[in-house]
Amino acid sequence: MIKAAIGIDIGGTNTAFGIVDGSGKVISEDSIERKDYGSAADFVKKLSSGINKLISKSAEELDIIGLGIGAPNGNYYKGTIEFAPNLPWKGEIKFADMFRQYFDLPVILTNDAKAAAIGEMIYGAAKGMRDFILITLGTGLGSGFVANGELIYGNDGFAGELGHVIAVRGGRLCGCGRKGCLEQYASATGIVKTVIEMLAQSNEKSELRDIAEDSITSKKIFEAAKAGDKLALDAFDYTAKILGMSLADAVAITSPEAIILFGGLALSGDLILKPTKMYMEENLLDVYKNKVKLLLSSIAGSNAAILGASALAWKSAISK
Numbered sequence: 001m002i003k004a005a006i007g008i009d010i011g012g013t014n015t016a017f018g019i020v021d022g023s024g025k026v027i028s029e030d031s032i033e034r035k036d037y038g039s040a041a042d043f044v045k046k047l048s049s050g051i052n053k054l055i056s057k058s059a060e061e062l063d064i065i066g067l068g069i070g071a072p073n074g075n076y077y078k079g080t081i082e083f084a085p086n087l088p089w090k091g092e093i094k095f096a097d098m099f100r101q102y103f104d105l106p107v108i109l110t111n112d113a114k115a116a117a118i119g120e121m122i123y124g125a126a127k128g129m130r131d132f133i134l135i136t137l138g139t140g141l142g143s144g145f146v147a148n149g150e151l152i153y154g155n156d157g158f159a160g161e162l163g164h165v166i167a168v169r170g171g172r173l174c175g176c177g178r179k180g181c182l183e184q185y186a187s188a189t190g191i192v193k194t195v196i197e198m199l200a201q202s203n204e205k206s207e208l209r210d211i212a213e214d215s216i217t218s219k220k221i222f223e224a225a226k227a228g229d230k231l232a233l234d235a236f237d238y239t240a241k242i243l244g245m246s247l248a249d250a251v252a253i254t255s256p257e258a259i260i261l262f263g264g265l266a267l268s269g270d271l272i273l274k275p276t277k278m279y280m281e282e283n284l285l286d287v288y289k290n291k292v293k294l295l296l297s298s299i300a301g302s303n304a305a306i307l308g309a310s311a312l313a314w315k316s317a318i319s320k
Helices: 040-057 095-100 112-123 188-201 218-226 230-254 264-268 270-283 304-319
Strands: 002-010 014-021 026-033 062-071 080-082 107-111 132-137 141-147 258-262 293-296
Touching: 002 040, 002 112, 002 304, 014 040, 014 304, 026 040, 026 304, 040 062, 040 095, 062 095, 062 112, 062 304, 080 095, 095 107, 107 112, 107 304, 112 132, 112 141, 112 258, 112 304, 132 230, 132 264, 141 230, 188 218, 188 230, 188 264, 218 230, 218 264, 218 270, 230 258, 230 270, 258 264, 258 270, 264 270, 270 293
Parallel strands: 002 062, 062 107, 132 258, 258 293
Antiparallel strands: 002 014, 014 026, 132 141
């Protein structure tokens, strides 16, 4: 019998789920589109059915130790999703309780970026670390702070929102309603906005000028930068500068051993890693200089979100 955990990553469009063993191997996985289900209860019912199908089809006999859920605006303390702007279900949704109707298992839910941090601790680059910060550079910027071996949740479960620290006073309008949040600059969405601004404000030659504004993506910016396009390279440098300065501020709060970059924009590799490290070092207090490693995630990939969510269940089991 194989001990395994269930991992669920609830996204704005698709929800991925799978069964993961203790070594981080995804035994089986699947996904469903969120838009096909009107109510949260209907969605959880369909998702639970999909999970049970994976369990029943497994070639091995499974001992499921728990179920972990990574979700936007997930509250670890209450097992709820609260006022998530990219989900259709408004208010406070008792997701963990809904899953307990279908599974007689421990159910642990938290913010998707915090789940990724636990995943990195159990399976990835932070294995063996007790103090680190995980930054997800996707459509927005998420973060998870681990100190003394424990994820920091804070008083209400929502600690560690680095993406909504004001990086540029009076800057770009954020979806949260404030101006200048870090995620408006250091994210896949942010770098696109930077390029659009640069195209409008300069006459710099760039292959990105041949692309319709609404068709510019972070991937196309990455490809242009790899080909040596100066404007694309300048956009990466500006993104890294804002990110590196903000990371230097974060270091002063928790003094981490490492900061790990995860997500789509992190796949740009040295284009984002090297300049971010440079700007971070330039802005660190002397006492922190040359002490903090800046690393890329080692669990990035198509099932990384499932691994992160399943790690919640493994972490809970280990703690007990």
